[in-house]
Amino acid sequence: MSDRERPGRHGRATLGEFNAFLAENGEIDYLDTIFVDMCGTVRGKRFPSEEAEKVFTDGVQMPQSLYFFDVTGVNEDILGMGFSDGDPDLQSHPVSGSIVPVPWASMKQAQVLMTMENDDGTPLMLEPRNVLSAVVKKLADIGLRPIAACEFEFYILDKDLDRKGRPQAPINPATGLRETANEVYGITELDGFMGLLKEIDEAAAAQGVPASGATAEFAPGQYEINLKHENDVVRAGDHAIMLRHLIGAIARKHNFLASFMAKPFVDQTGNGLHVHCSVEDENGRNIFDDGTDDGSDRLRHAIGGLQATLPDAMALFAPNLNSYRRFGPNLFVPVNRTWGYNNRSVAFRVPNGSPESRRVEHRVSGADANPYLVLAAILAGIHYGIVNEIDPGEPAEGNACEIMDEAIPFYLPSALKRFRNSDVMREYFGDLYVDVYAETKMLEYDKFQRAISPLEYDWYL
Incomplete structure (x- = not known):
């Protein structure tokens, strides 16, 4: 299936589903089983074709610790889970609707998304995807269904660093010259990289990832690709992860580096992950629409909840030290909890459009964040605001x-402390996940601080 529309992803993929995939796409050489960790990194295990059937009949045993690796791929024995407890395996199973080809691979490959469970068969709540599912259920319990779409900003960079070891803008394949212009929405900037962008679009279609338009952004080599709105938010998270993964893979194939780092350049704009979200009731009606241009009371309550929970959730929207370099005045990046209509300077924007399409654009998160956790935090804020009828104040x-x-804690240690001490975040994410996330990210920060930077040698040697 290559029409960007695949079945929902909530049950287990069966051997019959895998055989149907082979009948449609042909035999494969390898099957990649995909796991997504805390940092949003795609990890997994590759099986040769003769062992692929076992994935669907028996599942795959993998260590639960892979879900809380730090950004360097290391488990720091978080809360005694790692070498202290023997790093135990748990059972994982393939997710229905997620078997797709890998069109950029050098051999005939397929991939399937995996989900892990505890020994008693319940979902492992250390898995970010399961955390999101639990928050979605809280909305379902009050008769609501969220709809979401993610937008990623990213840089296409030269695969080689400059003489000082810093990233540099790419050489345009059409001109042979290094990109220097800040031509936001420029068509010429798209033309020069059309081969790369076209292959990204084709790969997304082959994998059922509903990618939409591409635009040139505010810096040389910076682009944005959007995903379409989906009424299965867990599936929207799957697609966000896979889009980021395939962009990186295809950029490497074209001898470029795709970077979703929040702030690669001091003097250029950062990379954001913007999320558009609306909510339907049990009859499929948009609860943010009351027929007026202003939207309903529940739209305002949802925004009030997003405002109230933003400081507590900042460590999810900005998960590493570099993430906070993206925030600053007058950069079209939110630096406060304002909201408004058709205004890109606010944190929570209500875009123009018909009343039936009324939604909120959450503009805080960096492109380096884990989409599952970003979506979970946004939905937690919306649920919290609606249930408690929080007034957001006047629009800016x-x-x-x-x-x-x-x-708002614009410093990683402060954000992690706020997250760890938040009763609201514990209500939605669970005590275990809050403690594991905060501990993993704090140890990652400590590891970074122990390294001596080149600037220290330049200034102090």
Whole structure:
């Protein structure tokens, strides 16, 4: 199936489903089983074709610790889980609807998304995908279904660093010259990299990832690719992960580096992950629409909840030290909890459009964040606001990104402390996940701080 529309992904993929895939796509040489860790990194195990059937009949045993590796791929024995407890395996199973070809591979490959369970058969709540599923269920329990779409900003970079070891803009294949212009929405900038962008689009179609338009952004080599709205938010998270993964893979194939780092360049714009979200009731009606241009009370309550939970969830939206370099006044990046209509300077934007399409665009997260956790935090805020009928105050007009909000922790250790101490985050994410996430990211930060940077040698040697 290559029409970007695949079945929902909530049950187990069966051997029959795998055989149907082979009948449609031909035999394969390898099957990749895909696991997504805390950092949003795609990990897994590759099986030769003669062993692929066992994935669907027996599942795959993998260590639960792979879900809380730090960004370097290391388990730091978080809360005694690792070498202290023998790093035990748990059973994982393939997710229905997620068997897809890998069109950029040098051999005939397929991949399938995996999900892990505890020994008693319940979902492992250390898996980010399961965390998102649990938050979606909280909305379902009050008769609501969220709809979401993700937008990724990223840089296409030269695969080679400059003489000082820093990233550099790519050489345009059409001109042979290094990119220097900041031509936001420029068509010429798209033309030069059309071969790469076309292959990304084709790979997304082959994998059922509903990618939409591509635009040139505010810096040389920076682009944005959007995903279409989906009423299965867990599936939207799957697609966000796979889109980021396939963009990176195809960029490497074209001898470029695709970077979703939040702030690769000091003097250029950062990379964001913007999320558009609306909510339907049991009859499929958009609860943010009351027929007016302003939207309903529940739209405002949802925004109020997003405002209230933003400081507690900041460690999810900005998960590493570099993430916080993206935030600053007058950069079209949120620096406070303002909201408004058709205003890109606010944190929570209500875009123009018909009342029936009324939604909120959450503009805080960096492109380096884990989409499952970002979606979970956004839905937690929406649920919290609706249930508690939180008033967001008046919408902002004009430039709303001049003054930094002192209530928001724009420093990783402070954000992790706020997350760990948050009763609201524990209500939605569970005590175990909050503690494991905060501990993993704090140890990652400590590891970074122990390294001596080149700037220290330049300044202090």
